[in-house]
Amino acid sequence: MSTTQEPVPALTRLLSRAVRALGRAGHPVDASRLAADGWAVLRHDHPGEAERLNGVLHYLARLPGNDPAKETRMTAEDRPLDVRSEAPARRHTLIFETWQSLGDGEGFVLINDHDPKPLYYQFAAEHDGEFTWDYLEQGPETWRVRIGRTAAA
Known part of the structure; x- marks a missing residue:
């Protein structure tokens, strides 16, 4: 990494590559949780970088085996x-x-x-x-x- 790169965008790119690789390696749920944690850290102060991780989350969502927990409640008032x-x-x-x-x-x-x-x-x-x-x-x-x-x- 060049010393002239801004650290937040550089780290976001690294995290994006890492979680994509983790997802492709058969761990899409773990990868999605890590990407979402990064998104939560960035979303208020670095919304552009958070949006990059949102795109990664959409990529990971299409991988086989990515099934988040499900709840089973619904009311007529919803x-x-x-x-x-x-x-x-x-x-x-x-x-x-x-x-x-x-x-x-x-x-x-x-x-x-x-x-x-x-x-x-x-x-x-x-x-x-x-x-x-x-x-x-x-x-x-x-x-x-x-x-x-x-x-x-």
Whole structure:
């Protein structure tokens, strides 16, 4: 590495290469957790670098064996959040804002045009034990996931 490189972008590139290699080596869940942890560290102060790791999470989500934990709760009060017409750069912000607005035990149903598995790992990196995740529909054109806030959150 050249001494003229900025450390955060250089480390983000290294982490991106490493977690992609870990995922291809048969450990996509571990790789996704590491990438999401990096994303959580960077997202507020270095959003461009966090977005790079978000792209890596989307790559890892397509690898075989990448199945995040699933929860099994849903209520009739869950409101839908359809992000399919939102710009991709806005989607995760909107989803996190919606989750933050929930009361204990409440949830919403995310409607998306691709598997939101990267989002699961981002929630786990920032809100481990505070959210629930339940796939209601898994493509091929529409994914519906109930995302909830636990009473402990």
